[in-house]
Amino acid sequence: MSNNNRILNPKAKNAMDHLKYEVAHDLGLDDDIQERGWENMTTREVGKIGGNMVKRMVSMAEEQMANQQNAQK
Template structure:
């Protein structure tokens, strides 16, 4: 029997990924089959579909977070720039 050497980097991530795996299976119409037959009786294509869809959704989530962080960073930088400009004006007595 092959050993699974994949370990979650963060504690608790494995249980969250397991829940996510079942959610995705249900979303693509394989939830009942997983529950009735178990993962070991699923075809490689079915399990691959679930894994591929999980990856797609995780990439979308990461892109969304990056976009939000970039927007926040841009706002902070703009705000800091405005404050710095006001500070220079206030210090010079203008």
């Protein structure tokens, strides 16, 4: 079985880890991660972090695309 959760650009690993912890902090889950560790987080908690990461990445991509569009004008 292949792992679809791998980072496609290895240079982005640190940024992705930072984003993961930033989102967890914003959701109030950072203390839980410190106490229990990632492996003991519930599927719901980890899914909430992942879903919010995707929302932020989409927002960042949209902003970057808008800035590129504005720079071409």
